[in-house]
Amino acid sequence: MKRKITLKQIAKELDVSISTVSKSLRNSLEIGEETRLKVQAFAKFYNYKPNNIALSLKNRKTKSIGIIIPEIVHYFFSTVINGIEQVANEYGYSVVICVSDDSFDKEVLNMEMLANGSIDGFIMSLSKETQYKGDFHHITEVINQGMPVVMFDRVTNDILCDKVIIDDKSAAYEAVQSLIDSGRKKIALVTTVDYVSVGKLRTDGYEKALLDNGLPFNEDLIIKIEDVDTCEITISELLHARAFDAVFAVNELFAVTIIKTANKMGLKVPEDIAVIAFTDGIISKYSTPTITTVSQSGEKMGNKAAKMLIERIEAEEDDDEEHNENYITEVIETHLIKRESTD
Amino acid sequence: MKRKITLKQIAKELDVSISTVSKSLRNSLEIGEETRLKVQAFAKFYNYKPNNIALSLKNRKTKSIGIIIPEIVHYFFSTVINGIEQVANEYGYSVVICVSDDSFDKEVLNMEMLANGSIDGFIMSLSKETQYKGDFHHITEVINQGMPVVMFDRVTNDILCDKVIIDDKSAAYEAVQSLIDSGRKKIALVTTVDYVSVGKLRTDGYEKALLDNGLPFNEDLIIKIEDVDTCEITISELLHARAFDAVFAVNELFAVTIIKTANKMGLKVPEDIAVIAFTDGIISKYSTPTITTVSQSGEKMGNKAAKMLIERIEAEEDDDEEHNENYITEVIETHLIKRESTD
DNA sequence: TTGCTTTACGAAAACGTGGTAGTGTTGAAA
DNA sequence: TTTCAACACTACCACGTTTTCGTAAAGCAA
Structure with a gap:
């Protein structure tokens, strides 16, 4: 009152x-x-x-950071937010979250909404559509205004800024190598459409691992899924042909669908088909069998991204105007979490 | 630059x-x-x-709403956020998210941080510790300052404000009834500790369903889990004794653990044991067998909560000072999603 | 008394905006 | 010529803070 x-x-x-x-x-x-x-x-x-608002106006600092992500009901992204939140809290920052819904327009709108003074910096992961269009003007714009931006996971080389990524290529390589080491010869790749940066990189790692081991790189064994609902059909066809004895899936949703499809056809995992998935999420931990995954440690990515952003923000405070633009790209380590879907 | x-x-x-x-x-x-x-x-x-900040200061409106939740890496809560975000975006509001980590102190801290002008209203779900302590002074305080608050899911009767909940008791009743209808006689309840409001309500519904059907209400069949890691042991003991032929679990994590434990012991789901879980999350959809759940529709809760909050905020604008305190409690419908874990 | 320092406080600007009220000029009607 | 409206724009205030600068009063030495 x-x-x-x-x-x-x-x-x-x-x-x-x-x-x-x-x-x-x-x-x-x-x-x-x-x-x-x-x-x-x-x-x-x-x-x-x-009053915080008055302070913000006076200090030209809002003590809050904006997060723009494609989805929020998503294990990986929510762990990243969690990681960001931890560090932000520690430094007295609030986080403002916007969901782009993988839409370019929403991403632009959200950035514009926050860019007019509401926040001190951005942490973001590109929407699919943005990656597809290759249009990053909204991002360069805020950067030119002197607002620090840290990108994570879904990044682009077209933007100069701090980045936090995992080495998708070598992580994929490691995963495929481990399948080869356990005697698998015909390894399928289930991936997304090409324009998603991480999808491309993971495919590269897959290919390299095959070639390094003298195995053929067969385009037919690469299944590109645009929509999860349709993947079951494609997969069952390939399974029928017994075309592969192992699968590397770029996310756990694909992996669990593969396992279920295989089970329906009477094939056993891992005996008949070994499965490894990217993204160590909740599904992998609780599916039957549990799924071997490449851990992506979203929390660590979030921690790191937040730290980088806040350091930039507070550095600008001191040597004002003096933008030092030696941007760094932090690579977060991944490792293979062996579970029941491989032997 | x-x-x-x-x-x-x-x-x-x-x-x-x-x-x-x-x-x-x-x-x-x-x-x-x-x-x-x-x-x-x-x-x-x-x-x-x-400049948004200048506008906020002038208009005494920030066009942003604060969300305080116990966890963010959590299917239900992230769907709620999603629902809030949708509506907020539609009305031109941003959302600021704080995670209480189920800690009372953090909840208080976060609220204080946001209450000093940063936001126009709160949407929150109580932390476990807050429910345990029963200390809500931080909430009454912001309400007394004239800031609208909407609580969802984990609410309390001690606070007068708008609320969005599901009818936990009758949803639980419905779930247990459906188990009884399919011929189950010894139905166990796997739940959390008592002070979590929703846990208590679900237990009530469970009890009522049993009694209404002339089945005994047996305390031994109620398993209270404080920590997920320890639940496997308790469950396997009961399974050994063949003490029950169906389980109603208050969340899907418990449910999937039960299923896995049963499988290990050679028991089949649903033949030997039927399982129903509260919270229709991602695990239920992808576990083997898929799990019958009570859908909680977090998105709808989020939508509704956001709408209620924004309406309050914008109502205050008009008839200033004129707090009309006829708070409402919106009950979101649930329904049973039948999957493979029941017959 | 004069001149100087110290103590204790106040006035005002600045941050960026938007609305109300006001000001001065012009041209036209009386 | 006077009066008044229309026009085109400016002044000023408020939002809540912090901070710089200013200054009145008091104390003290000469």
Whole structure:
């Protein structure tokens, strides 16, 4: 019912000036002890807290960071948010989250909405559509305005900024290599459409592993899924032909679908078909059999991204105007989590 | 590099007053066409956008809403956020998210951080610890300051505010009834500790369904899990004793663990044991067998909560001071999604 | 008394915006 | 010529803070 109390109100009530109140609360020695204590007591009684908006306006710092991600109901992305939130909290920052829904327009809209003073910097992962279009003007724009941006996971070389990624290529390589090591010869790749940056990189790693081991790289064994619902059919066809004895899937949804399809056809995992998935999410941990995955450690990515962003923000404070543009790309380590879907 | 342009800079550049610029941009008829167009062209060229912070300060409206939830890496909560985000976006609001980590202190801290002007209202779900302590002073405080609060899912009767919940008791009743209908007689309940409000309600529904059907309510068949890791042991003991032929689990994590444990012991789901879980999440959809669940529709809850909050916020705008305190509690419908874990 | 320092506080600007009220010029009607 | 409206624009205030600068009063030495 009663609005928050302001400096002005305190000043009026105690019949002193606003500046006196402000200084008293900051324990300035300029103010006599009697007045100081009186003001402090009064402020405490009325539970005075400075208004964040006014502070932001004054300091040109909002102490909040914007996150723009394609989805939020998504294990990986939510772990990243979690990681960001932890660090942000630690440094006294709030996080504002916008979901692009994998739409270019929403991504642009969201960025514009936040770019006008609401936040001190961005952490983002590109939407599919943005990667497809290759249009990054909205991002360069905010960067040109002097707002720091950190990209993670789905990044692009066309933008110069700090980045946090995993080495998708070598992680895929490692996964495929482990399938080869366990004696698999015909390894299928189930992936997304090409324009998603990480999909492309993982395909590269898959190919390299095959070639390095003297195995043929067969385009027919690469299954590109646009829509999860249709993948079952494609997969069952290939399974019928017994075309492969192992699968490397770029995400766990594909992996679990493969396993289920295989089971329906009477094929056993891992005996008949070994499965490895990218993204160590909740499905892999609880599916039957549990799925061997490449851990992506979203939390670590979030931690790192937040740290990088906040450091940039607070660095700019000091040597103002002096943009040092030696951007870094942090590579987060991955490792294979062996579970029941491989032997 | 170049900071965002302000009204003042435009005014200076074009040698007119700030108000002239402001009015030109808002297409006021007060300003002559020539000047107006000149200003608009200039503003467009320099991509002028009003500063959100300044607007917030002036309008005493931030156009953002704060969300405080116990966890974010959690299917249900992330769907709720998704639902909130959709509606918020539609109305031009941003969402600021804080995670309480089920800690009372963090919840208080986060609320205090946001309450000082950063947001126009709260949407929250209580942390476990807060429910345990029963201390809600931080919430009453912001409500007393005139800030609207909407609680969802984990709510309390001790706070008067708008709420969005599901009818946990009758949903549980329905689930247990369906188990009874399919001929099950010894139905176990796997639940959390009591102080979590929803856990209690679901237990009530479970009990009522049993009694209404003339089945005994046996405390031994209620398994309270504090930590997921320990539940496997408890469950396997009961399974050994063949103490039950069906399980109602208050979340899908418990359900999938039960299924896995049963499988290990050579018991078949649903033949030997039928399983129903609360919370229709991703695990239920992809586990083997897929799990029959009570859909909780987090998205709908989020939609509704956001709508209620925004309506309150914008209502206060009009009849200022005139708090109408007829708070409502919206009950979101649930329904049973039958899958393979029941027959 | 004069001149100087110290103490204790206040006034005002700044951050960026938007609305209300006001000002001065022009042209036309009386 | 006077009066008044229309026009085109400016001044100023408010939002809540912090901070710089200013200054009145008091104390003290000469």
